[in-house]
Amino acid sequence: MEVLAEKILEWYQQNKRQLPWREDANPFKIWLSEIILQQTRVDQGTAYYLKFTDRFSTVHDLASAEEEEVLKLWQGLGYYSRARNLLFAAKQVVNEHDGVFPASAEGLRSLKGIGPYTAAAIASIAYNEAIPVVDGNVLRVISRLIGMEDAINSAKGEKKVRETMTKILPNSHPGDFNQSVMELGALVCKPQNPLCSSCPWQDDCQANKDQSFDRIPFKEKKTKTKAVHTYYIVLKHRDELLVRKRPAKGIWANMYDFPSIEHPKAITEEEAITQLQTALGKSFNVAHISESFKHILSHRKIQARFIIASTDQKIEPKNDESWVAKGAFDNLPIPRLIDKAQDLFWTP
Incomplete structure (x- = not known):
């Protein structure tokens, strides 16, 4: 498992995208980027992230904003509950935590709109907490790595992916590791036509060995629209x-x-x-x-x-x-x- 972590961390250092929220480990900026990037492509989300950080330099600035202004800045991103939760959570940080984000995933979960994934991302990147993140990219990468036949949108499937991530996760640089798996999913282990020859885990990946990446990951049917x-x-x-x-x-x-x-x-x-x-x-x-x-x-x-x-x-x-x-x-x-x-x- 240690070798797997070393391989992907080395790949990440050489191939990661230069994104504005990766410039430092500021929990406010990491939190803001994670909320914006939920259900949003990175290229679209980056423009919104820059708009928000241009208007709100700190969590105090955001906490003092009016809801209509936040919604207007958010306009076009959809899932507007994210914007309302963003403002609510900023007020929580200022009023309940003296303007300082909680330094653990458990503490971050107390903030409005922050679930297990977002809490783990902020805690690992900003505070080096050794906790795995599980998002869509991670589900795809890990399910292919282990050749998982369970649906990735099922409780059983997500549990298997989380357990695997926990085993691989290094105690040092957990934030970089989490970002490296997400980055691998975004750039290499794509839903269609994955670039297996460019993958640092190609020799370890069960889906690559079986050529089963066309059916892994598997998703259960969604609710009818x-x-x-x-x-x-x-x-x-x-x-x-x-x-x-x-x-x-x-x-x-x-x-x-x-x-x-x-x-x-x-x-x-x-x-x-x-x-x-x-x-x-x-x-x-x-x-x-x-x-x-x-x-x-x-x-x-x-x-x-x-x-x-x-x-x-x-x-x-x-x-x-x-x-x-x-x-x-x-x-x-x-x-x-x-x-x-x-x-x-x-x-x-």
Whole structure:
């Protein structure tokens, strides 16, 4: 096992990517990068990481921010609960830990939004705690290394991978080791067409020996995605739009979109207009109806259409609605789906 660690650490030193959060062992920066990179590609996440560190140099800066500003900076990354948890955890660090991140994985788990993987990553990289990380890349690399037939998204499969990582993990430089396995998965041991000839573990890998990397790792089937057809009313009065603030719980919590109706199947444009007029309690003049915008969430597949309309008399907004001009709208945190169609909203 010691030889395996030596091989991959040597490979890592020669091949690791130069990423901004690897410049030092600052727990704030490591934590921020890990939260951003959940469900996010490194190339996309890097741009967001730089935006956040440019605006927030320390955890104190982030803890004092308003939620809307954090959501606006996060806009486009999806899974917005991560942004809300980020702000909540920053406040925890400042208010409960005097601005210092807990120095162990167990202590880090007390912070909002930090699970076993993120806690292990921060603790091993920032504090040299000898604890293994298990993410998607690690699951793939280790399952191939040991030729594991169990599903990697099962409790049994993850346990086997974690046990293997624990056996290989060196007491010295555990953070580098954890990063090296993740890096191997990102650069070499890819889901499709892995670059086995470039792998430091090629002689030790059971999947390489058996040529079974096309079926390892194995995943159990996911939960079925629900289809939803959403019809938004983008209602104008002069130079203002009627926007809606979403509830504090559920998808896109506390972000902004427009009054809408949802159906499991598509309805006609005429039906959508009639139902939206009923929901608003007022008729409006339709200028344009968009084509369908497709947006996929973890358990929901949305087909959205935007009805661009105007009204001569400004209607009284409901409690969760307000009229905003373009300058104010540009500063609101909006879901990626709304951002996709934004060019339609201000067309004369």
